[in-house]
Amino acid sequence: MFSKSVIINTILMFFLWCAAAVQAQAPTKISSMPIVSDLDRYAVELLKLVFEHTDGKYRLEPQTGEQRTQGRVIEDIKNGVTQIMWAATDPTLETELTPIRIPILKGFLGHRIFLIRKGDQAKFDRVRTLEDLKQLKLGQGTTWADTKIMKANGLNIVTTQKFAGLMYMLDGGRFDAFPRGVQEPWSEVNFAPGLELEVEKRIMLVYKMPMYFFTSKANTTIAKDIELGLNRAIADGSFDKVFFNDPAIRAALEKADIKNRLIFHLDNPTLSKETPIDRPELWLDVEKL
Known part of the structure; x- marks a missing residue:
């Protein structure tokens, strides 16, 4: 017969083992940037899908509050306040x-259509080649990554520091046109009262401009698991479902009427050698839309 103390100790050990097992199986909380835009909402939805493909190891909890500068978010990542962010790479x-x-x-960010002045569409209807386009002036922000890309491809670029300044x-x-991301010009065309602007109807610039998830240098395990989850979601088709069913992306693709546009492919000399340009399944193929 076992003594009462042995039985009690055995029961206590059992409950301690159960508690440890539950704790070991509890998902790790991952903090991300707050949701303040359509892009943030999409990134969070994609992350949830990614974590579904990593065997329930993580639980995503976006931060609350207002949008932070990219510099602030980078510091939060380095200090462990936030574990993951998303941004166009450089x-x-x-x-x-x-x-x-x-x-x-x-690569959706690298698909650019133009804001132009009302009544100027005929000027762009005459464009047939990239050389034709180089005769026109395009407006860009002085420090933007797109500015370097367009200049490297020989386009005629006029720059200024402030976004509002470009509109005016x-x-x-x-200048003749303001290249914008496919999802951007529809809301910007009415940027300010009195501005006579419209969305150009037939030209698109396309270049590789990837937006990535980023983690700290110390979070190698999380980075590997996110990459694994992304690749699993790509393989089973769920990544594309999230992308093409996103309301903001779907609306932008429909409004842009890409299949009827003249497309100029530009090189991006700022890309890292590690950019996965040899994986066509990772990039939007405008020829198949």
Whole structure:
């Protein structure tokens, strides 16, 4: 016969073992940037899908509050306040943080259509070649990554520091067109009262501009698991379902009427050598839309 103390100790050990097992199986909380835009909402939805494909190891909890500057978010990642962020990549960012090199927007950021002045569509209807387009002036922000890409491809670029300044410069005739991401010009066309702008109807610039998830250099396990989850979601088709069913992306593709546009493919000399350009399934193929 076992003594009462042995039985009690055995029961206590059993409950302690159960508690440890539950704790061991509890998903790790992952903090991300707050949701303040359609892009943030999409990124969070994609992350939830990714974590579903990593055997329930993680639980996503986006931060609350207002939008932070990219510099602030980078510091939060480095200090462990936030575990994951998303941003268009550049060489500096890739040295500071760990990029998961799967473009979460399928390169969507690198698809540009123009804001133009009302009544100027005929000017763009006459464009047939890239050389024709080089005769026109395009407006860009001085420090934007797109500016370097367009200049490297020989386009005629006029720059200024402030976004609002570009809108007024376009309206005032300082340049002919303002290239914007496919999802952007529809809301920007009415940027301010009195501006006479419209969305150009037949030209699109396309270049590789990946947006990645980023983690800290110390979070190698999380980075590997996110990459694994992304690849699993790509393989089973659920990644594309999230992308093409996103309301903002779907609306932008429909409004842009890409299949009827003249497309100019540009090189992006700022890309890292590790960019997965040899994986066509990771990129939006405008020829198949």
